[in-house]
Amino acid sequence: MIVIMADVSAAQATLAQAKANHLEHVYAWKNRVGFANLKRMSEAPFINEQQVVDVILDHPAAMQVSRTFQPDDTVIQTKHSIIGGQHFNLIAGPDAIESAEHVLAMGKAAKAAGATILRGGSYKPRTSPYSFQGLGEQGLVWHRAAADTLGMDMMTEIMSPADVELVGQYTDIFQVGTRNMQNFSLLKALGRQNKPVLLKRGMSATVDEFLSAAEYIASEGNQQIILMERGIRSFDQKYLRNTMDVSVIPVLQKLTHLPVLADPSHAAGVSDHVTPIGLAAVAAGAQGLMIEIHDQPAKAWVDGKQALTPDQMMTLFTKAKAIHEL
Amino acid sequence: MIVIMADVSAAQATLAQAKANHLEHVYAWKNRVGFANLKRMSEAPFINEQQVVDVILDHPAAMQVSRTFQPDDTVIQTKHSIIGGQHFNLIAGPDAIESAEHVLAMGKAAKAAGATILRGGSYKPRTSPYSFQGLGEQGLVWHRAAADTLGMDMMTEIMSPADVELVGQYTDIFQVGTRNMQNFSLLKALGRQNKPVLLKRGMSATVDEFLSAAEYIASEGNQQIILMERGIRSFDQKYLRNTMDVSVIPVLQKLTHLPVLADPSHAAGVSDHVTPIGLAAVAAGAQGLMIEIHDQPAKAWVDGKQALTPDQMMTLFTKAKAIHEL
Amino acid sequence: MIVIMADVSAAQATLAQAKANHLEHVYAWKNRVGFANLKRMSEAPFINEQQVVDVILDHPAAMQVSRTFQPDDTVIQTKHSIIGGQHFNLIAGPDAIESAEHVLAMGKAAKAAGATILRGGSYKPRTSPYSFQGLGEQGLVWHRAAADTLGMDMMTEIMSPADVELVGQYTDIFQVGTRNMQNFSLLKALGRQNKPVLLKRGMSATVDEFLSAAEYIASEGNQQIILMERGIRSFDQKYLRNTMDVSVIPVLQKLTHLPVLADPSHAAGVSDHVTPIGLAAVAAGAQGLMIEIHDQPAKAWVDGKQALTPDQMMTLFTKAKAIHEL
Amino acid sequence: MIVIMADVSAAQATLAQAKANHLEHVYAWKNRVGFANLKRMSEAPFINEQQVVDVILDHPAAMQVSRTFQPDDTVIQTKHSIIGGQHFNLIAGPDAIESAEHVLAMGKAAKAAGATILRGGSYKPRTSPYSFQGLGEQGLVWHRAAADTLGMDMMTEIMSPADVELVGQYTDIFQVGTRNMQNFSLLKALGRQNKPVLLKRGMSATVDEFLSAAEYIASEGNQQIILMERGIRSFDQKYLRNTMDVSVIPVLQKLTHLPVLADPSHAAGVSDHVTPIGLAAVAAGAQGLMIEIHDQPAKAWVDGKQALTPDQMMTLFTKAKAIHEL
Structure with a gap:
């Protein structure tokens, strides 16, 4: 009610x-x-x-994040970014933090292309337990240093409620990955702290489930939530890893006041098609993009196949801004 | 080989x-x-x-439609349109032909917005046998007359090999719907005549199946084939009927020389979201759009919920052309 | 109403x-x-x-096939089989008719294992136009002869309305494949003749679409319809071609009076798992099974990977009957 | 290697x-x-x-759980159950623990029907943060008491690594729900204690992802892992909540030595169809079943729609054992 x-x-x-x-x-x-x-x-x-x-009396179960409760757009202000409403945000960085020098170099390129948020993973949710799991706190230190040097916001992934305090000492924005979209213990823990949370859609989450996951964060008191579409699982994975669901962008924007951004890197899974998919998301109304970059994709520690080079990022971001401004 | x-x-x-x-x-x-x-x-x-x-020796099974066989873009020339390559095509019209006056009025609006092809169904593949099945030949007559009056190409759906001759006496372009993408008898029959065929992707067809369906047409001698993405079936149908798979557009364009267009009307299923979804498809590289229009959507005989008004079409097409030209 | x-x-x-x-x-x-x-x-x-x-007033759109219209089970009587209700039917044969001797040998094995219907394809819906498309009328002749010799019903696939008359001169039961479930011209043509039709579920057809497709046949006057689940398309095709949707069997049986059988051969796509999947369908209530057999699967002209040998068929059918009788 | x-x-x-x-x-x-x-x-x-x-050299990435590494079936021994290999296990209980009396009554019914494991949730992963989240430790106390009184094993769900110690003081078997299948922090924490873990398949998890999730537990030293298929997400949710993927049961059993059980209650989502779906899973080879029961389903605190009554459970379990013994 x-x-x-x-x-x-x-x-x-x-x-x-x-x-x-x-x-x-x-x-x-x-x-x-x-x-x-x-x-x-x-x-x-x-x-x-x-x-x-x-x-x-008739409102969505995910009440707080609905426009029925709050008709006005949520706009989130961080030190270096304004996210939501008419603003357009670019987020870039390496998949995994590899070294102090590397994250700084990638951050420089990202900033040059217009990004204000430097992303990078130090705790990586890998399919196999034997794959590289991230550098942990050492990665956070290098990531924080690069962000400070460049005057950018730092964003990194969090996988466990137990890490909220430690990661929160470094990051400006928490990222929740697709596999943890319904990790309710984690969502509640993030709802009890006061930094923004970027929540990726689960790979087969319905619109209602996605909004309910966001409501878990809001229910504990944190309304600074950014939604991100990153591709859904479909029946054909021969040429692309996921299917970017651009349709969900206007659907979400009608239902919720939260910012809706898109991640074409994971949607595509191969760098070839990141650019057209990212532009499509912007044309559908996405309020920003997040992409993974690497100067030597073939040597990236994680997911190099989907990383754009800095030059490719520049092209994508330039066109993306032009489409956003149409 | x-x-x-x-x-x-x-x-x-x-x-x-x-x-x-x-x-x-x-x-x-x-x-x-x-x-x-x-x-x-x-x-x-x-x-x-x-x-x-x-x-x-190592080429796709769907050989003729592959870029391995033909690296250059197929460009199809009709009386009023050039389709494929760098060209950008707009197709519009009512879902079903309702009357001579109505198809003419809709055609006028379509032409004013930049469309060169007037679509409309006289043979309708309806889920229920008790729904309106189209006006049949009477619809073809009115449709042809409107196209001639306006100087547009006529495009209409074909559902049975037995109708190829009759429908071919009227239409400029044959349309094959999503449910008939693997109706191989129909595809072969269309391969044996010489008018262009617009082939919609089956609602759960893989990329390879889509290209093989096109190859059925080509295998009989007709290379004038236009591919159209129209949304795939996914796990959430609460807010939209289908999921526009924009990713498939660049994937197809890399694999095939055929033109790839998009149908945001069926992808959305509700008019609200046709525009952003259509723009997304263009940003992803679609070489044209097809939309359904109606002056009084609530009174449309078929699928009124997804029809744009002529004004909405004008807005969509104007932005679509701007994105295409970026 | x-x-x-x-x-x-x-x-x-x-x-x-x-x-x-x-x-x-x-x-x-x-x-x-x-x-x-x-x-x-x-x-x-x-x-x-x-x-x-x-x-x-409130009945399903697919009225005739619903239990709302006809509460009692449809039971179909052919020369050698009674299908539906409490009866349990076994159908077997080669994927494609290869020769007079081969179909006879396969029929003998099928009959020995309890099958009363001999299946086999002379018109094959192949993904590629360059794959073997079936022997055509020659196959029908050999198939008919084997069925007559053995005292079995003949069942074969039909792909085009134009073939109904010819195929109808030979077969006892028409089969409509998954790709043609919404080939409405074909369904109508089959509704206008009076032999039973086995209709396979489309690979991503909803329950309502499946029942509406059956209604197309019934709407033209033919109520002898057999439904067949054959596996749906899902997100993981690494180990199996399709996902047998056993759940749909009791769901359909509650909604419709038509017999519901299952095809574990196409659901699995590999012979390894045909047996457990077939038994699962029977435990879920399937009123019969159809399987593909071959004496030398590795030499089968079509889909040998999924064919059971006659011995494997015998094991499956024996267990299937035991489960049905529990 | x-x-x-x-x-x-x-x-x-x-x-x-x-x-x-x-x-x-x-x-x-x-x-x-x-x-x-x-x-x-x-x-x-x-x-x-x-x-x-x-x-x-060529083994699955999820090495330990593969038959390549361990050809023999894993058999897990608890105080009251032997799970895996040729054994067949029945697990039943209420969705949520409601009271000391209720869990005891449901446990009595479960034991009478042949179950040796009493399930029930005290920490509930609900889609909405405003739905009942479980009784917490009070529920664990009542659940433990009922299991001890009846001589059954206790099994309950765990949602956060932080709860492993507390829940581990009560339960005999940990359950990980579908939403947490890739909650790697939780899986690692469960790998570091020594009680068995029942891992449900994620609702759109591939076979490889499911096995890799199990490997996360094994990688930390705990090999007592039970896999459970509980229905996958598909394109038609009108009549059933999920699609029981019976095919995955023989596929998994070929690839892994771990026990594979099935949960027809969540697969169906409505009690009508739990029985045929459960029997199908057993016919496909499931080494056990888990079902949710309630004496007054309409009054259940959580998921009453899918609960069987004790009488319905008795019928299902009796038939299930008969199929298993065929």
Whole structure:
């Protein structure tokens, strides 16, 4: 149940009363109060009905992230980036952090192409336990240093609630990978800290499941959530690893106020087709792109096949900005 | 086996000898001769080896439509359109032909927005046998008249080999729908006539199956084939009917010389999202778009939910051309 | 709209009146009359309301094949088989007819293992136009002779409406393959003749689409329809070609009165796993199995990889009957 | 690289040398030593070649769980159950623990039907953060008490590495749900304790990904792993929530020595079809079944729609055992 109150102060008063009544999962946005667990006004007798403008009973289960609750776009401000709304964001970096020099060089190229966020993995979710699992804290140190040197935001993947504190000492933005989209313990832990979280869509997650996963983060108090489409699993993997679901971009943007970005590198899985797929996502309305780059893709420690060279990134980002501005 | 000969006349001579030897499925393109059923030179002892420049043994099963056989783009010329290569084509019209006046009005709007091909169905492949199945020949008559009046090409769907002759008396381009992509009897019949065929991808067809379906048409002698991605079947149909597979566009264009266009109307299934999905396809490299339009979508006889109004079409086509020209 | 009349003669009278009123798509079963295109009683003012026991307005679009229209199981009687209801049917034979001797030998083995229907293809829907397309009428002749010699029913695939007459001169049962499940011209043609039709599920057809395809046949007057699950397309084709959807068997049996059989050969695509998959289908309630056999699988002209040897067939059929009888 | 040594003691000696050389991911089984990260003998110069019988270089990435490494079936012994090999196991219980009385009553019914393992969730991975998340430790206490009273094994789901110690104080078997199949932090944590782990297949996990997830557990030292197929995500969810992939059962059993069980309750999602789907899994070779039961499904706190009543369970288990014994 979402209750639209006369004004912001009435909403805040209602929120305070709900908490005084030990109600869980009550949230306010401007003059609105959302009660995730209530179905009718009679369940909240403490609400001053004279201050109620309207009541919405039929809202999505993932209430907070829905436009029904918050019609206005969420815009997230970090030290070097403004994400969401009409803004357009470019994120780039190596798949895995390899060395201090390498992440700095990749960051320089990324910045030159217009990126404000430097991505890179130090904890890698690899299919096999025997594949390189990331450099761990040493990677975080080098990644942080490169971001600071270049004046960029740092973004890195997190795989376990136990790592939130350590990784949070370094990163500006947490990334949750496709395999962990429904790792609810992790999502809750990220909801209890206050840095932005970029949440990738699970490889066979429905729209509703994706929004509910985001709601897990929001339910614990963190509304700084960025959604990212990264390709879904389909029936033909001969030529590409995944199928970029560009259609989901406008669908999500109608349903949620959260920024929706796209990752063409994982969608394609091979560098050949990253550029057209990335441009397609932007034409469909994506509010930004994230790509993986490497100066010597054949020598990349992880996923070199899908990495663009800095030059290819420059071409992609230049065209992407042109399409965004049309 | 593809044999690259010294020149075109050597290729033609080889083709003639192959026919004299009663070999089936031998095709020539410029100085190349493709033997679909042969695996090695020794199977074709009549070839003059002194005129052989190179032999390609490892080619796709769908040989003729592959770039291995024909590196250059196929460009198809109709009375009012040039399709393929660097050209960009717009196709529009009602889902079903409803009346002489209606198809003319829709054609006028389509032409005003830049379309050169007027689509419309008189034989409709409906999921239920009790749904409206199209006006049949009466629809063809009205459709032809509208195209002639406006100076546009006519394109309409064909569902049975038995209809090729009748429909061929009216249409300029045959359309094969997603459900008939592997209706091999139909494909062969269309391969034996000489008008262009637009072949839609089956809703769960792999890239190789799609190209092999096109090869069925080519194998009978008709190389004027246009491929169209129209959305694939995926696991989430709550908000959209299909998932536009934009990734397949660059993948196909690398593998085949045939033009690759996109149909965002069926991919979306709801008009809301046709525009961003259509633009995405163009950004991914689609060499044209086909959309369904209706002046009063709510009153359309078939699939009104996905029809754009003429105004919406104008907006889409204008942006599509801008993206194509970037 | 389904109208339940007082008795069979009232239903027949109503059917006659509907036809006199030029209503299309009106069908009777016992004391029921189904009007596929009517939504309310007022659209059929000629019905004698005093003889109306009940009216069902909310029925599936595929009306005739639904249990809402016909609660009792359809049981199909051919010369050598009774298919549907509590009966259990075994169908076997080579993928393609190869020679008179071969089909006879395979038929003998099939009969020895309990099969009453001898399958075999003379018109083959091959992915590539350059693959062997079947022996055509010569194959039909040999197939018919083997079936007659052995006292079995003959079943063979049909791919085009143009072939219905010719193939119908030989076969006892028509088979429609997965690629043609929505070849509506073919389905209608088969609805206008009076031999049973075995309809395979399309490789990504929904339950509703499958039933609507069957309804196409029924809509033209032929109610002798057998449904067959043969595996659906899924995301992992590394070890098996398709995914046998055993769940659909009880789902279909609840919704439709038609017999539901299973084809584990195509579901598996490799002979290793045909047996457990076939047994699973029977345990799920399949009213029969169809398998492909070959005495020398490695030398089979088509799909030898998935063929069982006669001995393997014997083992499978023996266990299948035991599970069916539990 | 898998090295087959002359005997067990040679294998143990080689393992000891590998550890002395600080090699990671080296494992022994009988007279075999598997080096997950080595590709050739020259990388392990310390191996006494005179004691080497054979070397297998081409093995699956998920080495330890493969039959290439361990040809014999894994058989897991708990206090009340023997799982794997020719044994057949029945697991039942409520979806969520609701009360001490309820879990005891459900356990009694499960035991009467032949189950030796009592399942129930106290930490529930719900799609929405606002749905009931389980009773937590109170549930574990009641669950443990019921299992002890009845002489059954307790099995419960774990969602976070942080809970392994607490949950491990109560449960006999850990369950990892479909959403956490690639929660690698959790898998590693479960690999470092010594109770059996039942790992459900991710809803769109390939066979290789499933085996690699199991390998994560094995890589940390715990080989007591039970695999469970629970239905995959497909394109038609109108009548059933998932598609039970019975085909994967024989495929897995050929590739891995681990026990493979099936969960028809989640595969179906509706109780109507749990029984035929469960029987199908057993006919395909599943070494056991897990089902959810409730005495009053309509009043179940979680997933009541898919719960069988105790009577329905009795029917299913009786038939399942009969099929297993065929």
